[in-house]
Amino acid sequence: MDEKKKIYSLMVTCTLFWAGAFIAGKVGVKEIPPFSLAFFRFLFATAIIFPIMIKYEKKDWKLKKADFPSIIFLGVVGMFGYHVLFFTALKYTTAINSSMIAATNPLITSIIASILIGEMLDQKRLGALLLALTGVFMTITNGQIEVIRTIDFNIGDIIMLGAVVCWAAYSVVSKKVMPKYSPLIITSYSFLVCLVGLIPFVIYEKPMTYLPNVTWKGWASVIYMAVFASVIGYLVQQISIKAIGPSKTMAFINLVPVFSIILSVLILGESITFIKILSATIIITGVYINSTLKNINSKVGVLNK
Numbered sequence: 001m002d003e004k005k006k007i008y009s010l011m012v013t014c015t016l017f018w019a020g021a022f023i024a025g026k027v028g029v030k031e032i033p034p035f036s037l038a039f040f041r042f043l044f045a046t047a048i049i050f051p052i053m054i055k056y057e058k059k060d061w062k063l064k065k066a067d068f069p070s071i072i073f074l075g076v077v078g079m080f081g082y083h084v085l086f087f088t089a090l091k092y093t094t095a096i097n098s099s100m101i102a103a104t105n106p107l108i109t110s111i112i113a114s115i116l117i118g119e120m121l122d123q124k125r126l127g128a129l130l131l132a133l134t135g136v137f138m139t140i141t142n143g144q145i146e147v148i149r150t151i152d153f154n155i156g157d158i159i160m161l162g163a164v165v166c167w168a169a170y171s172v173v174s175k176k177v178m179p180k181y182s183p184l185i186i187t188s189y190s191f192l193v194c195l196v197g198l199i200p201f202v203i204y205e206k207p208m209t210y211l212p213n214v215t216w217k218g219w220a221s222v223i224y225m226a227v228f229a230s231v232i233g234y235l236v237q238q239i240s241i242k243a244i245g246p247s248k249t250m251a252f253i254n255l256v257p258v259f260s261i262i263l264s265v266l267i268l269g270e271s272i273t274f275i276k277i278l279s280a281t282i283i284i285t286g287v288y289i290n291s292t293l294k295n296i297n298s299k300v301g302v303l304n305k
Contacts, residue, residue: 016255017228017232019256024220024229031210032214034084034091035204036210037222039195041222041226044226045191049184067177067180067181071193077169077170078169081163082163083163104164106129113172116173124289127289128286133286134286136279138282174241183235
């Protein structure tokens with residue numbers, strides 16, 4: 001198996017973890033407020049990933065002062081911004097609306113990447129992304145166009161759109177410091193920045209008013225998101241961004257609805273329909289086409305001024 005195929009396999013596994021995180025997030029946000037849910041997620045994640053980083057990076061794990069702004073940006077926008085907005089959105093919007101908005105992530109990432117680092121958003125790539133997006137629409141609407149027509153955008157939808165923009169910006173800007181640091185270092189410090197930034201907001205949510213009532217399901221959701229969706233998932237994503245670029249990496253997010261269907265069948269006992277099988281086929285086709293397209297005229301130096 002060549003290097004690219006390994007990266008694609010890792011990203012498929014990564015999207016499986018992220019699909020599970022949607023379920024875990026739904027469980028967790030019922031018992032723990034958004035800021036605190038993000039805080040505990042990254043408290044456990046940072047406690048796991050930092051020792052790993054120090055062990056494997058040895059003497060190279062310390063940051064240079066010149067790179068502090070970039071790392072702070074990644075932690076504040078990509079980790080703090082995305083997760084707080086995501087958990088908050090889950091409190092106000094429907095699953096259909098949030099899934100539709102989340103599915104625009106690859107497109108927004110590609111647009112930002114084309115502007116900032118010179119990745120070409122040519123017709124073939126745009127077509128592949130739109131094909132995958134069509135499959136996502138079919139998945140979340142079950143093939144019923146009427147569902148799309150009756151969507152009423154609310155504050156939760158706007159919040160979710162903000163989360164998508166945050167994550168797209170994180171994916172692109174992280175490439176600025178990749179020539180200097182490993183994905184493990186970048187991810188670890190991004191987690192730490194997010195964790196520290198969340199402290200005053202957690203205090204504001206008065207944790208002693210809800211912590212005694214958190215069940216094992218609530219804590220299980222936190223642990224799952226910390227280990228699988230955060231530590232393992234983000235490390236794989238950083239490796240993928242460095243190897244195949246942000247646009248191709250984020251295209252894999254279209255697989256999340258596919259795995260959500262599978263997890264729903266296995267865990268929740270829901271039935272799977274022909275429309276959902278067809279949707280999965282379309283999504284996978286779009287992702288595959290996009291992954292085979294080569295980046296031409298990539299100008300990483302635009303971000304390295």
